[in-house]
Amino acid sequence: MNCSKSNLTLGVLIAAVATLSACGGGGIGGAAGNSATTVTGVAATGLAIAGGSVSLRCAVGATNPVTTATDGSFSIDVSSLTLPCVARVDYLDGSNKKQKLHSMVTASGNVNITPVTDMVVANLANGTAADVFDKLDSEKLKSFTKDRISTSTTKVKTYLRDTLHVDISKLPDDVIGTKFSATTKSRKGDDFDGVLDDLKVKLGTRKLEDAENEIETGEGSASKNTSAFATSTGLKADATAGQSLYTASCSGCHGAGMPAAVNYQRTLSAVAGNKGGMGYLSGTINTAAADNIATYLAYGATPVALTVQTITFTSLGNQTLGAAPTLAATSSSGLVVTLASTTPSVCTVTNTALTLMAAGTCTLTATQSGNASFAAAAEITQTFTVAGASVPVLAAQTITFTAPAGQTMGMATPALVATSTSGLTVTLASTTPAICTVNGTTLSLVAAGSCTVTASQPGNSTVAAAATASNSFLVAPALMSGVAATGQVLYRGLCSGCHGVTPGVNLSRNILNAANTPSVISNAITQNIGNMGYLANPGYSNQQLADMAAYLATPGL
Incomplete structure (x- = not known):
């Protein structure tokens, strides 16, 4: 950086260094408030958080707590607030210990609160998610733009996959805004919720905060001891070019190195926000340049040698139309291998499923592009013949x-x-x-x-x-025996208008058929027998139905 252009005083320089998002600066500003009216969502840890307390603290304003339903759902009116907001759910875990999770609210609509969203908020704050809520800084909150949230989400997913070995294939791109169903006592959650279960298992006895700290510091991941090294691709870039650019543009003010700039996004944010007078570099430092600077500062001008990896791609042999073989390919690094067909008119590939389209020669490739620790593997090619089917190919069905x-x-x-x-x-x-x-x-x-x-x-x-x-x-198991006295109160309040005060007298309508048989009452409501369907809303519990059935068995009570 050119110090004469920035004209920094010593105090400003110290502040710029302390809040640096990359080569001399902090975060970028967020958007102003919007006209949002309602935020709804689900709070879950793999199991729906029932009876939790959800609160929002926003750029301007805050909400009173609302209680989550049995499926973890909640709804909050935000019409009087200025977004963005940070959301928190307080709850008791299975051991009756107090816990809390957080999420971001940038617009009205769906907002999930899960361990994954908590990790995203922590990564945005370069600290703990709880501090974002407890020590609310409106300006810092506004800097958590959608682009930054997307970048933090990618970092969290990478950590879950590469360090905790969580299967993230079912996680959506937007872990905060995509609707999902959590497991309750009466239903199983969807695939998104299954990822939360997997995360809980992989964390074991470790605290969520420990994992969040590992993401920030790079400990336990491929970027260990590189102060949270990050590029736009996740791979090392041109360290030599990064050294030249850093020396020319940044070293005058920041010396030989600046640890925070090992994250390319912080460099771009600092330039975009003109932090410490860095705006003049907007024509020089683009994403590729920020990647190069991050690589140089993390690994030096001579990048650390990447570990070699190899691919094992099991041979299929010749095939016949109508077969549906599954492909098997692994890498010595443990990273996922990408399979593809170079002859789509004869065969196509979806994940590990091979579809044979026509007779001819099928050629498949197996590749693995590497990451910050492993070099790209040599491509493996497999070619075989697809013969015409001797019998008609049957249509598939599911x-x-x-x-x-x-x-x-x-x-x-x-x-x-x-x-x-x-x-x-x-x-x-x-x-x-x-x-x-x-x-x-x-x-x-x-x-x-x-x-x-x-x-x-x-x-x-x-x-x-x-x-x-x-x-x-x-x-x-069957419900406990119904309580006739309780059933009498329910009957007289709900049924006596049509069936008479005393069951079996006058307009009985076969009501005594339900004596000690709550399913008869349940069926009548479900099938709208005798226009009883209106009782489905609000509905009655199994115990209430059993109580009424018990009363009908003793109508002279």
Whole structure:
């Protein structure tokens, strides 16, 4: 940097060094407030956070706490606030210990609060997520732009994959704004929620804050001992070019090195925000230049030699149309290998699935581009012949089998729903007949336990058999005996208008058929028998239904 142009006093220079985002500066400014009205989302750790307390602190204003529902969902009116905001959920974990997680709110709409979003906030702050909330700095909060959030999200994902070995393939690009379903006592969460479960397992007894510190310092990752080295590609760039550029543009003010500039984003942010008078470098320092500077400051002018890696790509041999082989390729580094076809008219590749399109010669490639520790592997090529099928190629089909929720003995069961893309009839069967049985689409409960139902379709002369789908769910024991006195109060408040004050007298409408059989009441509501469907909202618990059934067994109470 040219000190005469920046005209920094000693005090300003110290401040610039302390808040440097790269070669002499801090973060960039964020957008002003917006006209947002409502923020909704889900708080979860793999299991939905039920009964948690969600609060927002914003650039201007804050909210009173709201309580999360049993599925972790919440909704907050932000019409009187100026965004952005930092969100916090306070809750008790499984050991009844107080915990908290954080997230960012840059616009109205969906906002998730999870361990992953907490890691993103911590990375944005170069510290702890809790400090962003507890020591709110409005100007710093405004600097957390969408681009910075995206960059921090990428760093967190890289750490989860490379250091904790979490499968991040099911994580969306936007971990904060993408809607998802968390696991509750009555349902299993979706794939996004499954990543949170995996993270919990991989963390083990370690604290989330320890992982967040590793991301910031680079400890435990491929960038260890390089003060959070980061480039736009995740790979080392041209250290020699970085040395020349740093010497010409930055060393006059910052000397031989500036640790914070090992992160390319901090350099770009400092230039864009004209921190310490660095704005004049906007025509010189672009993303590639910032990558080169980061590499030089992290590794010196002579980059550290990268570890060699090799690829093992299992040979398939010749194939015949109609086959559906799975490809297998691994790298000695453990990094994911990319598979591709150079002959798409004959064969195509999706992840590890090979699709044979026509007879001919199929050529596949296996590549691994490396990272900050491993050099790119030598490409492996595999070529084989695809012969024409001797029999017609059957059309593929898949089964969609809607998973039933948990069931309770003595209660009505839902009709099972399973369809195939071919339109052929799907056959349902129970593999746990001691717990449950299936007849057509009718599910019958035999005993408490885990019920597993399979859905199969064998195909026909033109359609191949579908892969069997399977769903498992818990069957809870029957409810405790109903309390007739409690049921009497419920009956008189809900049913006496149609069925009479005393059941079985006057307008009975067969109401006594429900004596000690709560499923009769449940079915009547579900199927709108006698116009009883309106009782589905707000609905009644299994225990309430059992209480009314008990009263109907003793109407003279």
